[in-house]
Amino acid sequence: MRAQASVLHLDLDAFFAAVEQRDKPSLRGKPVVVGGVSGRGVVATASYEARAYGVRSAMSTREARARCPHAAYLSGRFEAYRATSAAVMGLLRSCSPLVEPLSLDEAFVDLARADLPDLEIDTVTVFAEQLRDRVHDVTGGLTASVGVASSKFVAKVASDLEKPDGLVVVPPGTELELLRPMHVSVVPGVGPATVERLRRVGVHTIADLQQISEDELVRMLGKAHGHGLHQLAFARDDRPVEAERETKSVSVEGTYEQDLTDRKLMESLLTRQATDVARRLRKSGLSGRTVTIKVRLYDFTTLSRSTTLASPTDDEAVIGRQARRLLEDLDTSGGVRLLGVGVSGLADWVQDELFAAEDDPDPEAASEGSATPLDRAATAVPPPPDPSGGFRPGNDVVHDEHGRGWVWGAGKGVVTVRFETAETPPGPVRTFAVDDPALSRINPVVTD
The missing domain is CATH 1.10.150.20 (5' to 3' exonuclease, C-terminal subdomain)
Known part of the structure; x- marks a missing residue:
């Protein structure tokens, strides 16, 4: 551990839900749940008002609705979350060159590299208090909980102690007493x-x-x-704050409205996910050796299987073939709610599969842009029209007459919109046909 309390952990409180409450005045002080809005969905974040009813992250949306039926269930706006996160991370980097983001809503900061006169407890406490105020300003009103300690472990523990909007500084030598x-x-x-x-x-x-x-x-x-x-x-943790965290894996997964029971359809979905993973790997100049599939069964049991290749790859045919082989070992007869494909063991170079057997054809894997037999089977029956018109709860929209607002709900050919923004008071609600030419989706308005 360090001799001074010079590691700061900042955690934005109920981040996704807080951004929604910031931008939607009618939701301030009310239960908000962000994540999958269908019964098959999973809660990403719940506001503290929703948490009072027992709603938690990673809970199924079905259970969340049973516990808190009057909450606003929103599908999420990642552009707004990314922009808000970027503002916070930029602020942290202006304080210290060593900032280690852990996710969109949390990061470690090395105060030993900050422009502070010293690292005495009073000094770092004042700095942390001012930092929380500055986060509030750059995010348009969000709060953050902060922990400061002599190690990353204790700093993260400390930031959880007085949530939300809390600050805990752990003086060196008191770590064991706290833990x-x-x-x-x-x-x-x-x-x-x-x-x-x-x-x-x-x-x-x-x-x-x-x-x-x-x-x-x-x-x-x-x-x-x-x-x-x-x-x-014993609070022994000498891990440094690392400004650049190495990407550990690239993965894609999907949760499905109906339990999947058709193995051919599952294989087709894995093939498509493998293509997405490969595309992301190539875009980042990466490749990987370990292919993993994730399968969540009808009863919420989550299974994973992985295999390691002789050399790194970014080839969708290779990734897809391994993913389908891994699926063969699993009993999915009861139904599958979620499927995912990931690649880990990443490297910044690719070596062709020199030892790939030519007598092991992969007829189901297709080159980019072409349809496999499984794709054709899966898409032989066109899906019915979307009764929501593609509108999802929480989406930002604009109407030619009423201006900007957000989707409260959609279905059965209509969409209901509340017309308000972060800068207005709670606004009126109107309902339109989903194909109303005067109504369109827009990128979110991000508060500076």
């Missing part, structure tokens, strides 16, 4: 399975964990996990 009463699940990498293993041996808190020897943890959890857990139990 001991906490549940072991606060340690990164300790998920439900590890929690259960530890519970079986009487370990519930970090204080309990400190009583277990490293050798015993290694026997229970394996060398890497056991050693890492033992180190963090």
Whole structure:
């Protein structure tokens, strides 16, 4: 650990939902849920008003609607989220050259590289308070919770302690006092399975964990996990703040309205996803050796299978072939809700499959722009017209007469719009035909 509290972790509170409440005055102070809006969807973020009803990230939208039926369920506007995130990350980089984004809504900042007179507790506390105020200004009103400590682990723990809109600075030397009463699940990498293993041996808190020897943890959890857990139990974390985080994987997945039971259709979907993954790899100048598929079954059981190639690839035919082979080992007879393909073990170079067997044709994999037999089978029956006209809850729209607004709901050939923006008071609601030529979708208006 560092001798000073010089690692800052900033976490934007309920980020996606907060952006929606900022831009939609009628939703301020009310429950908002962002994510998949259908019953097959999954919650990405819930506002604190929705969390009061038990709605949480990664919960199915069906369960969220049962817990909080009066919330606004929005499909999300990633342009607005990216623009807001960019404003925050730009602010952080103006403070220190060492900023490590973890996602759109959180990042580490190395205060040892910031322009501060010293790293005394009073100094970093004042800096963090001012930073939160500046985040509020550059985002148009969003709040952030901040933790400052002598390591990344403790700083991240600290930022969760007084959410939302909180600040916790952990003086050096007090880390163990802070951690001991906490549940072991606060340690990164300790998920439900590890929690259960530890519970079986009487370990519930970090204080309990400190009583277990490293050798015993290694026997229970394996060398890497056991050693890492033992180190963090004693707040030993010397990981640096890294300005450029290496891309670990590239993946594409989809959740489906109806359970998939047709294996040929699943294979076709995996083929298409493999093409998308390959395109993204090439665009980034990357390739990868490990192909993984993710399958979520009808009962929410999530399975994954992976295989490692002899050399890196960015070829959609290769990725698709491996993905389909991995699917062969899984029992999907009960139905599948989600399918995904990913490539990891990334490198910035590609070596052709020198040892690929020519007698292993891949008739189902097609060159870009052509249809495979599976594609043709999957698209033989044209889909019915979309009764929502492509409008999704939360979309930004503009009407020739009424001006700017957002989609409250759509279906059965009509779309309902509330006409308001971040700069106006709550506005009126109007309903139109989905093919009304006066109504169109627009890119979001982002508050400076």
